[in-house]
Each structure stands twice: as structure tokens, then as C-alpha cells.
Amino acid sequence: MSSVLQGSFDIVSGLFGYLLPFLFVLAIVVFVHEMGHFLVGRLCGVKVETFSLGFGPRIARFYDRRGTEWAISAIPLGGYVKFKGDLNAASVPDHAGMAAIPADERGDSFPHKPVAQRAAIVAAGPLANFVLAFVIFTLSYMLVGRTLIAPVIGAVNEGSVAAATGFQAGDRVLAIDGEPVGSFDEIARKVSVSEGQRLIFRIERAGREIELAGEPAIMSRKTVLGTDRRPVMGFVASRDPAHFFRKYYGLGEASTTAIGEIVFVIDRTVHYVSGLVAGRERADQLSGPTRIAYISGKVAESGIAPLLMLAGILSISIGLINLLPVPMLDGGHLVFYAIEAIFGRPVSPRAQEISFRVGFALVIMLMLFSTWNDLVHLTGFAL
Template sequence: MMSLLSTLVPFVFVMTVVVFFHELGHFLVGRWCGVKVDAFSIGFGPELFARVDRYGTRWRLAAIPLGGYVKFHGDPNAASVGTSEAVSTMSPAERAVTFAAQPVHERAAIVAAGPIANFILAIVIMTGIFYVEGRSILLPRVATVQADSAAARAGFAPGDVVTSIDGQPIRSFVDMQKIVSASSGVALAFGVERDGHDVSLTATPERRDVKGALGTASIGVLGVAASTDPHDVRTERLGLGDAAAEAAHDTWFVIDRTAAYVSGLVLGREKPDQLSGPIGVAGVAGQVAKIGIGPLFNLIAILSISIGLINLVPVPLLDGGHLLYFAFEALRGRPMSLGAQEFGFKIGLALVSMLMIFATYNDLAHYARG
């Protein structure tokens, strides 16, 4: 029981924070645009707690912590798909505060505010971590080169200091690892400092299965070990501005690498078994919580970016699907037909459901393999 609680409590905490800020983005911009909000829900299913504020919004906490929603006035459902018949019978004043009555650019802003709030949350959390803890920098110096590895074939030697990859400056060994791990099978151009001279090397990281928190993951491996010399490690204290810049850089890195993975998935370069669902996230949350509050908040930041990106996918039911509908409406000068919207909603529901089932299957398979 204690083991189960040590996993579920961090998972519920992490998901609640990420979902709350996503829905808060929709809520705040909706209110700013003059839309009445009927309900703000964290979780789905049976209601555990609720209160109604002075604006008539019902704030509710539900039993299943796997999402949430903001229901705007006049919407027939929490997904804001279609237009309720009740809207046509409303008075002009009441109809004016419905979501459907707003100009298309305001509806698009309300929808986009959710994913944007996720990115902002990630940057704020990372900024706080960098500001409080500073930035630990391990010089990207090569201590050893594994025999018959990608690095050995490329000509790396002990003592080399990596200065750039594909023209991108490398400040730490971690910077190098981030790029290499996400670039299996991709030729990378390395700038190296060797005995005071600049050397150019080209290496293609090899795909290797590495056991991690979620089981076995396939990543790119170069075949070098980092320096263990204490002189190659330093902690850099950052001001608030530099901490925010570093946080924005790391947020963009996660976005860029996630997009690269998705494109690799489409092109057949990446394996779909790297996708993870709620079970995997719960497992990671439980393990990270044992390390400390800082790593747990870092996990919240990473998941917040992921939730933001997923919601921008142009699939009906997700925020990206709504934005796609609004783009068609702006181009055509009128909304898509209710039938077309509802059909798209069904397709989106089927796709999202299949993705959840597949991700859950991956989680169970990972745990079964140990």
C-alpha cells in the first residue's frame, strides 16, 4: 500500500499541476475576451469537491486525474464541439457571453492559450531551478573512447574537448549528450579542440537500447566517457535574466527534439515503443519524487511541454484540431458545418483513444520486460 501511494501521490500532484495551468490558460483568456465560464474541472468522472464562484463558474475536482476541461457558456459539451440549440433561444445579452459568439480570432486565442500556458509554466519552473541551483557544467572533455564505437571510427581521442555539433556551440557534456542521444543514425559534424588546435570530425551515433525508468529506450550513443577530473566541473550561478534565457533554451530543445522524434516516427527512423502513457508517467513520478522536490518540478516542466505539444497536434478533439477548424472558418468566411465538426470529433476521439491504448500497452510491456 505504501509503495502504491508513493507512486500515485506524486503522479496525481504532477498531473494536477500540469492540467490546472493548461486549463487556466483557456480560462483566463476566455474571461479576458468576455466569455462566461460555466465549469472549470480538474479530472473527469465523479465529482469529489465543487464550489461556485461569484461569476457563476463551478470549480470542480473529479475522481479521475487524467485531464480536465473548461466549459464555456453555450457549449454543448466540454470539448466545445458544435453549437448548443440553447444558444439560439438565448437573449442577445446572454448570447454575447458564449464562446460561439466570439470573433474567430478570439476563439483561436482562447484555444491556443492552453498549450501556451503549458510552455510558460515550463519556462517559469526551469527559471526558478536555474536561479536557485545554478547551472552545473561538466566540460565536454573526452576521458576515454570505447573501442569499435562511432567515436573511435570518427577519430576521437582522449583529451578532446567538443566545442560544437553541427555549428551549435557545446558548453557542457550534457549539451553533447542531449544532441547525440536524439540523433541515432544521423551524421553529426563535431568541432573539437585537441592540444590547442581545432579539429573537425564526423560521427554517426549508433542506436543502442539503454535501460531507464520506463524500461528499455533506444537512443543514440557515441561511445565516449566524460572526464572525472574535478577541475572540469563547475557550478555557474545565474541571474534571473540568464536563468530565464537558459530555461527558454531548454524548453525549445525539448520541443525541437520531440518534433524530430515525431518526424522520425513518421519516416520510420524511430520506434513507436518509445511512447509512454499514464502508467509510465506514474512510475517515473514516483521514482523522481524519491530523489527530491527539485527533480519532481523538473519533471512537471518536461510533462508540461509534452502536454502543450500534444494539444497542438491538428487532430479534432485536441486544441490543434479546434485551431484547424478556425483556420478553415477564417479562410471560408463561415464555420464548418455542424455535421463536419461532429464527424471530425469522432475521428479525433478514435485516434486519441487508440494512442492512449497503444501507449498503455507500451507501459505494460516495458514493466513486463523489467
């Protein structure tokens, strides 16, 4: 009996420890994304038929005074806004349905809006994700601050580039390639984007300044996200408590730092995707809902502020993914609108239908592959 009770307790703990933080993060990101579509759609005079968090059967719903259905659905992996003239949640145009509507009733339908307005409505979702990340990062830097480590080297790994270059424990890095650094985090960032580059470090040692130069080596290491491949010098930060400090930002610096963080995440994501296509990166870093739930649970153990920062990072990723030129995603719709703007007529219904089917298949395959990745890596870590 005790083993049964313990098993039940473990299940409940897993539910609250991993699933709830994941749903919290996902709900924020999805709600803001869909709200971007919704607000710009309303601004352009399009009738919104449904705003749903999740897919599938309705758990709860209500209708506002404009007739829009607001719903929470059973499958919480996403959400959608369905406009008048959409065939389904993926905003596939309902050509047959619109043909049956009298001409004087088509003014508030999505397909009959100018191409510029349709493009703005579609682009508003990913843009809202970037705005959400900016707001989260900025407020976090202002209200919570950041725990940073002074740019002091604590140890140098034997046989590393740093050892061969002449770095020593206790060196304080003042600048890299002429750009001042104020924390060890800045050193790590600059090194991580330096593949194939020779870096010049200006350091302070025993009261005098010297320069050391070296090209970081590429190292692969296993993490819960998969195989991480990045440039490293081979030194680590000081662990001396005196070198730890907490920094709070004013609005201006918090904003610029937030923008820098967003640019960094975008740059790293684009670098990874391009490396994946070129065969330089491994696909095991592609994460699905299971691994994101695991990470959400681990981050939630540190409090609400780190969980919101994770929401900001996930929001950037969702925005970027939706901008991929894949039918079914926002980026695919934008490609169709670009073709329409160039040639003066929309892509034929048949071509759109085939494209959406191909896009749907690609999205399903990606979800299955990422879920398989999740199971393989999380099982491996559990063992």
C-alpha cells in the same frame, strides 16, 4: 500475518512513492493549461460554467460570485473548462442549446464570439504550458543551479566512431562546428541532433589544439521510456570529481537557457513524431499515465526541484500534444477556426460532429496503446 502486513506496506509505499508525485506533477500542468483557457475566456467576456481538475463525478466543488463551478473530479487524468455554449468538456458546440437561447442572451457565449477570440481562447491553454515550463526552468537555473561536467572525455569505446576518428581519453572539447561548448551536456545535445551530419570537433590535447571530424553513428538502446534511437560518437564524460561543477545563472542567462531547453524538447518531440510517421522510430516510446507515474516516483526520490523540472518537461509535451490537428484537442479546434476564417463561415455542425467522434476514437486508441506500452515495459523492467 507478517506477509499480509508487508503487502499492505508495499501498497501504501507505492501509493505515496509513485501516485502522489504523479498527481502533483499532473495537477500543476493541467491546472495551468486550463487556467490559460479560463483567463483568456474571461478576458474576452465569455461566461465560464465549469473549471474542473479531473473528469467524472465531483469530489469537491464550490461556486464563485460569477457562477463558475470550481471542481475536483474523481478521474484525475486531465481537466477541462466548460464555457457557455459548450455541449460537453471537449468544447463541442451545443448548437441545439444555443438556438433555444434568446439572441440578447448570447453575447457571453463561446460560439458567438468572433473567430479570432475563440482561437485565442483555445490557443491560450498550450501557450500557458510553454510559459509554465519557461518559469520552472528559469527559476530552477537561478535558485537551484545545474550540476555540470566539464567537456572532457573520460573514455572512448572500442570500435566506435570516436575511436576511428582519433579521440583519446583526456581530450577537452572546445567547440563543435565552430560553436564553443562549456559542458559535456552541450556535447551530448549537439551530437544527439546531428543525424546524417559530419561534425568538426576542436579539442585541446596536451596543451595544443587540434581538429577531429566524424559522423555520429545511430544507436538504439532500451530505456524505461522505450527504444531510444539517437546519434552517438562513442565517448563518455570524465568521472573525475575535479571535472564536476555547479553553475548558477543570472536572470538573463537563465531565461535564454530555459528557452533553449524548451526549443530542444520541442525539436526532439517533433523529430520523434515525424520519424514515427516515416517508420524510422518505434512506437514503444509513447508513454501513458502508468509510465509517467513510475518516472514521477523515481524523480521524486531526488527531491522537489527535479520533480518540478519533470513537470516543466511534461508541460511542454502536453502543450505540443494539444496542438496536434486532431478534433477533440485544441489543435483540432484551431483547424476549424482557420477554415472559418478563410471561408467566412463555420464548418457545418454535421461535419464537426463526425470529426469530434473520429477525434474521440483516435484519442481513446492512443490512450489504450500507450497504457499497453506502459504495462509491457514496466513489467519487463520489473522482471
